[in-house]
Structure formats: structure tokens, C-alpha cells
Amino acid sequence: MQTMKDLIAEHPFFRGLDPEHLDVIAGCAQNVRFQAGEFLFREGDEADRFFLIRHGRVALSTYIPERGAITIQTIGAGEVLGWSWLFPPYRWHFDARALEVTRAIAFDGKCLREKCQADSKLGYELMRRFASIMMDRLQATRLQLLDVYGGRS
Amino acid sequence: MNTMSAEPIQAVDPMAPRWYRILQRRRENHDTFTLELTPEDGGAPMAFAPGQFNMLYVFGVGEIPISISGDPSQPQRLIHTTRAVGTVTKAMSRLGKGDLLGVRGPFGTSWPLAEAEGKDVVVVTGGIGLAPLRPAIYQLLAQREKYARIVLLYGARTQEDMVFRRELERWSARLDVEIFATVDRATSGWRGNVGVATTLIPHAPFDPDDTIALVCGPEVMMRYTVAALEKRGLEHEQIYISMERNMKCAVGFCGHCQFGPQFICKDGPVFRFDQVRAIFGKWEV
Ligand SMILES: Cc1cc2nc3c(=O)[nH]c(=O)nc-3n(C[C@H](O)[C@H](O)[C@H](O)COP(=O)(O)OP(=O)(O)OC[C@H]3O[C@@H](n4cnc5c(N)ncnc54)[C@H](O)[C@@H]3O)c2cc1C
Secondary structure, three states, rough: OOOHHHHHOHHHHHHHOOOOHHHHHHEEEEEEEEEOOOHHHOOEOOOEEEEEEEEEEEEEEEOOOOOEEEEEEEEEEOOOOOOOHOOOOOEOOOOEEEEEOOOEEEHHHHHHHHHHHHHHHHHHHHHHHHHHHHHHHHHHHHHHHHHOOOOOO | OOOOOOOOOOOOOOOEEEEEEEEEEEEEEEOEEEEEEEOOOOOOOOOOOOEEEEEEEEEOOOEEEEEOOOOOOOOOOOOEEEEEHHHHHHHHHHOOOOOOOEEEEEOOOOOOOOOOOEEEEEEEEEHHHHHHHHHHHHHHHHOOHHHEEEEEEEEEHHHHHOOOOHHHHHHOOOOOOOOEEEEEEOOOOOOOEEOOOOHOOOOOHHHHHHHHEEOOOHHHHHHHHHHHHHHHHHHHHEEEOOOOOOOOOOOOOOOEEEEEEEEEHHHHOOOEEEOOOOOOOOOOO
């Protein structure tokens, strides 16, 4: 039987994290499961969690009047979802909806923020990992904006 | 007949076009079409290696390089997939069954399929970049036992812009190849991944220590792809790209396609990334 600590250690986002830190953050984590079509969170709601996706796929979308919900990005197994819990005002910027049955580890944002305050080494480690994800997503968004498959002229 | 080769084939008479008749024209998407050609002189089919290209001449309009997108084990069906972007490609898009095209070739280097034997092969491609890679995929699948994992990562602007959709579905149904597709923009009905092709790289199932990557797409997409592959742990020597800068003669005389010290037409279009790293991404060299 795998413990929460094992599950977290297995996820690429936390690969190589110190065992003591894994113990600390496991106390803020919980296993969650979403049916296809179910929302993980809604735009504007309080951002009190983030998710390590273990199986399944989640669509991030935003609602545009007269166009409906537009999917900006999908997030799948091995990826991390949500950083709005890191910074005030702690509100989600998008809707997140499971496209298929999705299993994830959900972290309580407040709990984690408190642990990071108490242990700056853990705080740094977490920020470093999130910053790297943010940089990847920024690069991907830039490429997306370039519309490279559009007209050549 | 098995005439499959991983080594580039030399054109018999590189400067003389041979006439081919269009047997079939298939629409791939709003601006891309596939032509199936047969030699008008009834002579021997053109053997080629995956990654090579031909110079296609539209009578009275001009001549352009287009990769061969067909199956190397069936050279009697010469197949090219073209996106209509300018003078010659648009004129070509108006041709139909029974029309004639001049063909010179094949030219250029090929994908390193022999070198990839025993390894994982990851194909990363976007848009019409799948066309020059399709012959490589046919050959990899025809000789499936020679390779470890085969992974195809394909990005397109939208679902409607994808080329070879029927084939992508057929390959997806196979258990011995893993296909991940993504679109930059989700249109209604698309239930797959949304995001650029490079977002598929971090979690794709291949062993970075023992992988050969074959990359073809718009140049900027290839730059980001190389960076994502590097981040995953691949060395430049494990990455091959196909460059599609403009060219004229196709035999290394005219200098039109000179890319630093290299000529795309004869030293490329397929390059190992370390050979072009210094000049890749530069607008003019
Ligand atoms: C080795 C090689 C293989 C190729 N394989 C294919 C293929 O399989 N299918 C395919 O559709 N195209 C392929 N191309 C690109 C194709 O040759 C060009 O699109 C074509 O030459 C454009 O000619 P045109 O007269 O229609 O356009 P032009 O009227 O000459 O140009 C129209 C517009 O397209 C731009 N353009 C022209 N050529 C390119 C290019 N190579 N890359 C980016 N922008 C360009 C021009 O700058 C201009 O803005 C390949 C190119 C090379 C070098």
C-alpha cells in the first residue's frame, strides 16, 4: 500500500525533494478524483488548492461571451495545475474541468503557505519548482501567440 | 518489392526534369493538398529515402522543392504534399487528375533510420512538417522490430488544419506506437490536448539517454522543440531537423539555399542538430 508520501515522491513535480520535506508537505495533501465533466475549480473562486495530476486530463478554459468556453490549455498526468494559491488575492483565473476521469493529489494552499513560512528552505524549493513550471508555460504561451502554423507572408 | 533504403538516393540525371502525370489529388485541409504521380514515360519508379525531396516544376510558372511524403516501399506511387503559400504552390494547387508536372530528384539527405535502430525514436512535428516525416514513419512501422519505442508528437493550429488525419487515426489504433496530438487552438468538437507541440515533450514516453529525435516544422517551432528536448536530457547529436529554406538548383551550385557553410539542398535538408546549431535561428547567414 503506497503512502501519500510515496505518491508525492513519484510525481515528476516533486522528484528529488528531501524526504523530510516530503513528510511535511504530505500533511497538507489529499487524494482526489474527478469524473469527466466535473470542475476542479471555477474562475473567480477562492484559490485554496493546487493539484498534481496523476491520471487523466484537465482543460483550462475561460468564458468568452458569444463564443462560449474556450480551452486555453490542457494539463495531463505528470503535470501540476494551479498557482493562484501562491499569491493574493488567491482567486482562480480560469475554469478547470476534467475531460476524463482524473486522479490527482490536492494540496491545501493555506497549509502549504504556513509550512513554507516556517521552513524557508522548503519555501525556496517549492518556489523554484513553480517558477520553472511558470517559465515553461510562459514559453509555450509565447509560441502559441506566434501562431507559427499561420500564413507565411 | 522492398526497395527501402535509409541512405540517400542520388538522382540519375539531376538537371533534367522527367514528366509525371497526376493520378490523384487529395485535399488535406483548406490550403494543403496531396498529389499522387506516375512517370509519363512509363519507366522505372523513383526510389527515395525518407526525408528526401524533389524539385517540382509547374509548367510555365516555376520550380520548387517539395519533400516526398509517400511510402518508400511503394516508389511506384510518387507522393507529394504541398501547402499553397505563393506563386508556384498556388498554381500547383489548381492542377488536377491528368495534368503534368516536371520532376527532378530525389535530392538531399535522409532521416537517420539506420542509426536509430535499437533506440527509442521520437518524432516531433507541427503542421505540414508531418509530410517530410511520413515516409520515415512508414519505414519505422514497416520495420517495427528494429526499434524500441516509437513516439509521435504532432501539433497543429487546429484540428481542421491537421494533415493525414485518417492515417493518424490508424496509427493511433496500433498498440506498438504512441501518438500524442495537440492543437494551438481548440475548435468545437476537439477533445484532445490543447497547447503547442513542445508541451508534449516533458512527459512523452521515451528514454532520453537512448533516443533519436526527428524534428520538422516551422523553424521557430523547431527552435523551441530543440530547447525542450535538451531540457529533457537529449544531446544535440541525438536530434535531427529538416530545414526548408528556399532553394533553386538543388545540386549545390547556385548558393540560393546556403545556410552558413552548408547547402540545404545537398548537405540537408536533414541535418544533425550539432552541425547547424551555430547558425540555426539566424535570419540570414
Ligand atoms: C527541402 C525543402 C522541402 C520542402 N518540402 C515542402 C513540402 O513537403 N511541402 C510544402 O508545402 N512545402 C515544402 N517546402 C517549402 C516550399 O518549397 C515553398 O513553400 C515553396 O518554394 C514556395 O514557393 P511559392 O512560389 O509557392 O511561394 P513564393 O511566391 O515564392 O513565396 C510565398 C511566400 O511563402 C514564403 N516562403 C517561400 N518558401 C518558403 C519556405 N521554404 N519556408 C517558409 N516560407 C516560405 C515566402 O517568403 C513568401 O512569403 C520545402 C522546402 C524545402 C527547401
